Structures are given as C-alpha cells and as structure tokens.
C-alpha cells in the first residue's frame with residue numbers, strides 16, 4: 001500500500017447502532033491500525049426526516065465501550081472538520097452544480113405526486129417505476145426542456161431535485177477487495193437524486209464528496225451498500241476523482257441462516273443485537289445491550305471479529321492487539337455469517353475464566369451490595385476461584401454462591417426425600433462433633449478427617465456427603481464441600497449443621 005491508509009466509519013444517527021454496524025466500525029479500525037493509518041468517524045445526518053435524538057451519542061458511547069478509537073471525529077476534531085454532515089451543508093451545492101455544468105447531472109421538476117402516480121401505474125401493470133435512462137426522456141426534467149424554460153422554473157422558485165445522469169449503454173466495472181470484479185449494465189441503474197429541494201445533499205452525493213475531501217483510501221462497509229457502488233464509481237468518474245478501494249462486508253444472518261439478523265430477532269430469541277441498552281425516545285421501548293447483559297467489551301469485539309473474518313488457524317481468542325496483527329480484508333468471507341447466540345456466550349466465558357479472581361470479585365461486589373451484603377474482597381475472590389469455570393457472566397455468580405453469604409433459609413424438598421433418612425440426624429450430630437476437633441479448619445484437613453471418620457464408622461461416603469451438603473447449602477449444588485466449609489469457617493459450619501438438623505423433619 002503506497003498511500004497512507006485513511007478509513008472512515010460513517011453511521012447515520014437514525015437509531016441505535018446494530019451489531020452489524022459495530023462490526024463494520026471494528027473492521028475499519030483493525031484495518032487502519034494494522035496499516036498505521038487514520039480512523040475517522042463521520043456522522044451522516046443529511047436526512048433530517050430520519051433523525052433520532054440520542055442516536056449519535058449512543059454510537060459514540062458504544063464505540064468507546066468497544067475500545068474503537070478515532071483519530072478524527074466530531075469529538076476529537078481534525079484537519080477535515082466538521083465531521084458532522086449537517087454542519088458541512090454549505091459545501092455540497094457547488095459539487096452538485098459542478099455535475100450539472102459538466103453534463104453529469106440534471107434538474108428534475110417532477111412533483112412527488114407525479115412520481116407517485118407513475119409508481120402506481122407501473123404497479124398496476126405489475127412493474128416497477130424507475131427514473132432511468134429510458135423513462136427520463138419523457139419526464140419533467142432539464143433533459144427535455146430548453147435552457148430558458150429551466151431557468152424560468154428555477155427563478156420562479158419551482159421545487160426541483162438534481163439527479164445523476166446514468167450514461168446509456170455502458171458497463172460499469174467495479175472492483176471489490178472481498179468480492180473481486182463486479183460488472184453491471186447501466187440500464188439497470190436509476191438516476192438517483194443527488195441534491196434535494198431543501199438544499200440538502202442526499203447520502204450519495206455527501207458520502208462521495210466527503211470521502212474525496214477527507215482523502216479516504218478504503219471504503220469498508222456493509223453489503224447492503226453494494227447496490228450503490230455502481231453509482232458511486234460513476235460519481236468518482238464524473239468528478240474526475242480517483243476512487244478509493246472498496247470492501248463490502250458480508251451480512252450478519254439470523255441464527256437459522258434465513259435472512260438478515262434484525263432488531264426483532266434479538267428480542268424474539270433472547271440475545272442482544274445492540275452493543276448497549278437502548279431506549280427508543282419515541283415509543284419508550286427498551287432493547288437489551290451486550291454491556292448491560294454482562295459481556296466484557298474484549299469478548300464482544302472478539303466474537304464480532306469472527307462474524308465474517310477468520311484467521312485461518314484454530315486460534316479463536318484474540319485481544320484487540322492480536323486482532324490488529326492478524327486482520328486482513330482478504331480473510332473476510334463473501335457469504336453471510338450466521339449469528340450463534342451460544343458461541344457468543346462461550347466467548348464471554350473464555351474471557352471470564354481468564355480474569356483474575358480479584359477482578360471477578362470486584363465486578364461482583366455491586367451485585368452483593370445491591371443485596372445489602374458487604375463482603376470481604378479476599379473472601380469473594382476465593383469464592384470466585386471455586387466456581388468461575390461454571391460461569392458465562394459475573395452476574396451468574398450469585399446463583400452459584402449465595403450460600404457462602406447466607407445460611408440456608410429452606411431445604412430442597414426433593415433432596416430431603418432422597419437423602420434424609422432415619423439415621424441421618426444422628427449421623428450428622430456425630431459428624432458435627434468430629435468437625436469440632438479439626439484444626440486447622442482448612443479444606444485439605446477437613447477432607448482427610450471426614451474421610452477417616454466415615455471409614456471408621458462404616459458409613460457410606462455418598463450418604464454422608466449429600467446430607468451434609470443439604471445442611472450447608474440447602475440444595476444439591478455448589479462446589480467441593482471441603483472448600484465451602486473452610487471458607488464459611490468452623491463456627492458457621494457447625495451452626496448450619498445444628499440448624500438443619502432441628503429444621504428438617
């Protein structure tokens with residue numbers, strides 16, 4: 001690569017950022033960092049009708065949470081500021097004028113009602129109306145009018161749009177880093193609006209002008225923009241500008257592979273499709289987020305990276321630096337990537353078990369405080385070490401360990417039926433005596449002493465340990481009993497045994 005790489009993520013703030021959008025941002029970021037390039041965030045908010053309050057802040061916060069940083073953006077500034085298109089408004093008209101002057105664009109005066117009628121007529125004949133190389137010859141535009149007529153209409157303040165003039169009978173050749181060479185016939189394209197009567201450019205014009213002015217070298221974006229590529233390539237040609245390289249990323253598919261992963265799939269199937277929780281400002285509806293669901297940002301970006309890319313090796317765990325090292329657009333697949341909710345949790349599990357017990361304890365503290373429990377950090381860290389292998393999320397820690405913090409309030413009926421026999425109370429009382437003498441009261445010592453005591457009394461290991469677990473935990477769950485007793489301590493152990501014996505009938 002001879003030019004210094006400059007890439008951009010260019011979201012429209014029309015709602016919360018879908019995970020597909022975060023993946024696009026991530027691939028741009030990885031590509032920029034890998035090549036020592038520049039990563040730009042540009043807010044594409046020219047369509048005022050689709051503006052959603054809070055969406056831009058949401059996008060910025062989401063990307064920051066993921067560790068995706070920008071060198072140039074609305075917040076950071078940069079040599080091509082402003083980075084919000086609505087603030088660049090004044091800049092686009094000259095480019096629209098330039099295309100009209102060079103014969104690549106034209107004025108169209110068709111009203112919305114006229115176009116709607118044409119659409120309906122076509123529909124009635126089971127066809128679709130498009131403003132294209134054929135139809136434009138019979139419509140109300142500057143191609144079919146005299147210059148005086150056009151000037152008059154404009155001077156009278158007749159509303160108009162500027163449309164791109166798709167050349168007739170040509171092939172548009174495009175090159176995509178992921179898809180290779182693609183060719184389309186110009187007749188299949190329509191004369192898209194570039195500039196609207198409200199003085200605002202459309203996405204197409206603003207996007208190309210800004211990519212050019214911001215010296216973007218690679219456009220990496222979702223596959224849904226592939227249909228716009230011929231127009232974009234033609235726009236670069238019309239302006240006489242060198243086009244950037246393009247890479248269109250594969251779609252994210254529903255878990256069953258049938259169609260694009262949508263916002264509704266997440267709600268329906270019980271997994272987030274947004275990085276952060278989002279409350280719709282109009283309806284008040286909440287959508288869940290990865291952050292609030294307990295995902296580590298490291299796990300989130302790791303799993304996102306794998307939705308469309310693979311390193312070509314067996315390795316699945318990559319931190320951001322490793323992703324930067326290994327990433328290449330050549331290893332991004334063409335076909336859609338199925339979203340796998342279970343694999344998503346697996347990634348978080350992998351990151352959780354690699355965290356230090358102290359970190360997990362610190363993350364669990366707020367959950368304990370919410371329950372009014374103030375626990376010692378070291379104590380919680382030791383508990384975390386016993387059960388973290390079973391967890392996908394820190395929030396699951398409570399269900400696995402609540403009995404470390406409180407003595408059982410009830411005893412599982414099923415377990416009582418199965419494990420609590422005639423002889424159990426007297427056995428447990430005797431065991432209590434035996435435990436009393438264990439010193440020091442650590443797991444290894446407890447294990448050996450209990451084993452010796454069981455053998456000496458000729459009791460069954462299973463019968464004793466299961467009943468003891470019921471007394472200490474209240475249910476048939478939890479880590480190794482010796483560890484539980486050592487952690488809650490001798491006094492609490494003996495208390496729980498006594499309490500259980502008197503409670504269970």
Ligand code: GLU
Nearest residue numbers: 010011012044207221225
């Ligand atoms: N504003 C477009 C979007 O919302 C940008 C598409 C592109 O990257 O060209 O995704």
